Amino acid sequence: MVNHNKDQLNEIFHALSDPTRREIIHSMHQKEKTVSELAQPFDMSLAAISKHIKVLERAKLIERSVNGRTHLCSLNTESLSKATEWLQFYEKFWSNRFDLLEKELLEAKKKEH
Amino acid sequence: MVNHNKDQLNEIFHALSDPTRREIIHSMHQKEKTVSELAQPFDMSLAAISKHIKVLERAKLIERSVNGRTHLCSLNTESLSKATEWLQFYEKFWSNRFDLLEKELLEAKKKEH
Numbered sequence: 001m002v003n004h005n006k007d008q009l010n011e012i013f014h015a016l017s018d019p020t021r022r023e024i025i026h027s028m029h030q031k032e033k034t035v036s037e038l039a040q041p042f043d044m045s046l047a048a049i050s051k052h053i054k055v056l057e058r059a060k061l062i063e064r065s066v067n068g069r070t071h072l073c074s075l076n077t078e079s080l081s082k083a084t085e086w087l088q089f090y091e092k093f094w095s096n097r098f099d100l101l102e103k104e105l106l107e108a109k110k111k112e113h
Numbered sequence: 114m115v116n117h118n119k120d121q122l123n124e125i126f127h128a129l130s131d132p133t134r135r136e137i138i139h140s141m142h143q144k145e146k147t148v149s150e151l152a153q154p155f156d157m158s159l160a161a162i163s164k165h166i167k168v169l170e171r172a173k174l175i176e177r178s179v180n181g182r183t184h185l186c187s188l189n190t191e192s193l194s195k196a197t198e199w200l201q202f203y204e205k206f207w208s209n210r211f212d213l214l215e216k217e218l219l220e221a222k223k224k225e226h
Contacts, residue, residue: 006132013130019119022199029203077204084200086135087193090142 005082011059012083020044021052025061025075032074118195124172125196133157134165138174138188145187 015021024038039049053073056062060079065072128134137151152162166186169175173192178185 009135010130010132013126016196016199017123017126017130019123022122025203075203080200080203084197084204086129087197087200090138090188090193091190091197 008060008079009082009086012061012079015055015059015061016083018052018055020049021056024049024052024056028062028073028075032072035071035073038073121173121192122195122199125174125192128168128172128174129196131165131168133162134169137162137165137169141175141186141188145185148184148186151186 016025020042023041027033027038027041035050035053036046038053039046042049053062053064057064060076062073063076065074129138133155136154140146140151140154148163148166149159151166152159155162166175166177170177173189175186176189178187
């Protein structure tokens with residue numbers, strides 16, 4: 001794994017470790033939103049929400065397109081996939097081990113009969 | 114989603130945001146290890162590694178069993194799955210949207226001919 005990948009994984013997992021940031025991701029999964037639309041459900045200042053958005057942008061989890069005075073944020077699922085891929089490696093490894101264990105158990109039971 | 118789930122997701126993603134902690138997880142994916150076995154590949158004090166292990170334990174990503182003076186650490190894949198499930202919700206949502214878009218495109222092409 002090259003280092004910039006490592007760094008991006010640090011940023012992605014760090015961004016996801018905060019419940020407000022996860023809610024921001026959740027709130028934009030159906031369609032892109034402006035910064036003020038993203039801020040609306042939270043009892044927080046626009047400055048605080050902007051900080052959270054910046055953390056999400058640094059992790060490349062969201063992308064911002066600027067059209068005049070309107071900033072539209074959209075979800076970048078490629079970055080979410082990077083995190084899932086990392087996690088799935090270990091899940092697959094363990095589910096393979098469980099399959100093997102199950103097979104061995106079944107064979108042991110057959111021998112018993 | 115209940116709050117303790119939210120808190121655990123915070124802890125899990127925070128634990129995964131550090132490259133040393135991800136390497137610790139990687140190094141124990143094939144078998145359980147003692148704390149000194151986990152520390153061995155790193156150019157770090159045992160105290161520093163212990164801190165990382167505590168963060169992983171708090172997130173329930175690893176479990177420690179104590180047998181006399183030996184502390185054996187093993188991976189808890191259930192916690193890894195919680196993080197994967199959270200991420201996959203958005204991936205699935207987007208892959209469904211892409212499938213829908215593809216279908217619409219194909220139908221538009223058919224009408225053209």
